[in-house]
Amino acid sequence: MVSGWVLRGVVSAHLVAIFGQPVFAGVYLSGDFDGLRLHAAGADVATSVGYLQVIAAVVVWVRLRQVWPFVASLAVVAGETVQYFAGMDGALWLHIPLGVLTVAAVVVLFIAIWRQPLVRREAGHA
Numbered sequence: 001m002v003s004g005w006v007l008r009g010v011v012s013a014h015l016v017a018i019f020g021q022p023v024f025a026g027v028y029l030s031g032d033f034d035g036l037r038l039h040a041a042g043a044d045v046a047t048s049v050g051y052l053q054v055i056a057a058v059v060v061w062v063r064l065r066q067v068w069p070f071v072a073s074l075a076v077v078a079g080e081t082v083q084y085f086a087g088m089d090g091a092l093w094l095h096i097p098l099g100v101l102t103v104a105a106v107v108v109l110f111i112a113i114w115r116q117p118l119v120r121r122e123a124g125h126a
Contacts, residue, residue, distance in 0.1 A: 007057060014053050015110045021042050024036075054074055057070040060118060
């Protein structure tokens with residue numbers, strides 16, 4: 001059961017980190033060039049927390065026999081990783097839409113993780 005609470009904590013941290021990204025991008029687009037530095041640092045934090053989320057989801061999968069948090073987290077982090085490298089490469093045509101999609105996906109995953117009971121399932125239901 002502790003692993004479920006760890007996953008909820010990491011997903012919550014991921015949500016907070018990813019919400020800062022559009023704010024920092026907006027600061028930069030408003031003419032404050034320090035916003036780009038904050039946006040890049042925020043990307044490092046959000047992506048790192050996303051990888052921690054995948055690890056926590058693996059623990060939930062192994063200990064609680066619930067695979068859906070892992071599959072959902074892996075999908076979100078895969079999109080987030082592509083979005084990260086698109087931003088680093090300056091491919092804004094991909095970076096911005098994927099950024100919007102990633103924020104929405106983390107919000108949906110946050111809601112799902114907090115709504116679903118994270119309890120151990122019997123082997124027949126895995």
